[in-house]
Amino acid sequence: MPNSAPEEFAYCPLCAAPLITKVVGDKPRRVCPDCGYVHYTDPKVGVGVFVVEDDKLLLVQRSVPPQKGKWSVPAGFLDRGEDPKETAVREALEETNLHVAIEELIDVYFNPNAAGPGANIFILYRARLLGGDLQAGDDAAQAGFFCLHDLPEIAFASARDAIQRLRTRNTLA
Ligand SMILES: [Zn+2]
Structure with missing residues (x-):
C-alpha cells in the first residue's frame, strides 16, 4: 500500500512551517499545523x-x-x-x-x-x-x-x- 503520509514532505509549501502527520478522513496525511494545508498523494x-x-x-x-x-x-x-x-x-x-x-x-x-x-x-x-x-x-x-x-x-x-x-x-x- 503506498504511504499516504510520506515524511520526506517536511515543510508546508504555503507557509514553510514543518509538517506533521495527522489522520484526515480515513488516512494519515502530512498536514500543516499553522495554516491547515493537507498534502494529498495524488496518483500519476x-x-x-x-x-x-x-x-x-x-x-x-x-x-x-x-x-x-x-x-x-x-x-x-x-x-x-x-x-x-x-x-x-x-x-x-x-x-x-x-x-x-x-x-x-x-x-x-x-x-x-x-x-x-x-x-x-x-x-x-x-x-x-x-x-x-x-x-x-x-x-x-x-x-x-x-x-x-x-x-x-x-x-x-x-x-x-x-x-x-x-x-x-x-x-x-
Ligand atoms: Zn502551512
Whole structure:
C-alpha cells in the first residue's frame, strides 16, 4: 500500500512551517499545523493511444525507464488542466510524428504498485490515423507499425490486455 503520509514532505509549501502527520478522513496525511494545508498523494495518470492500421499496431520503443528498451503504445502523463484526449493526441504526435483522432475509450487501468515514475492510473484510447510521416521522437527510440501476430516484447500489462482483446475480437469477427 503506498504511504499516504510520506515524511520526506517536511515543510508546508504555503507557509514553510514543518509538517506533521495527522489522520484526515480515513488516512494519515502530512498536514500543516499553522495554516491547515493537507498534502494529498495524488496518483500519476498516464494516457495512451492504440492505433491499428491494416491489422498493424503502432508501437514505440521506450528510451527511458520504466521498462526501457521494451515496446509500448504511444503514451505520456496527463498534465493538470489538460483533457486526457488532448494528452493522447499530443503524445502520439510527439513520439511518432503522426496525427491521430480519438475514437473511443478502451479502458482505465489501475496499477497501484507502479514502480518509480510509472503511472498508477492509465487511460487507453483507440485512435485512428489521420496522417503524417512516421518518425520517432521525444522519449521514443524507435516507432513503427507491427503485425498483431508478430509483436515485439510489450512493456505494460495495459497494452498487453488491449492487444489480447483485439485479437479475441478479430477471431470472433
Ligand atoms: Zn502551512
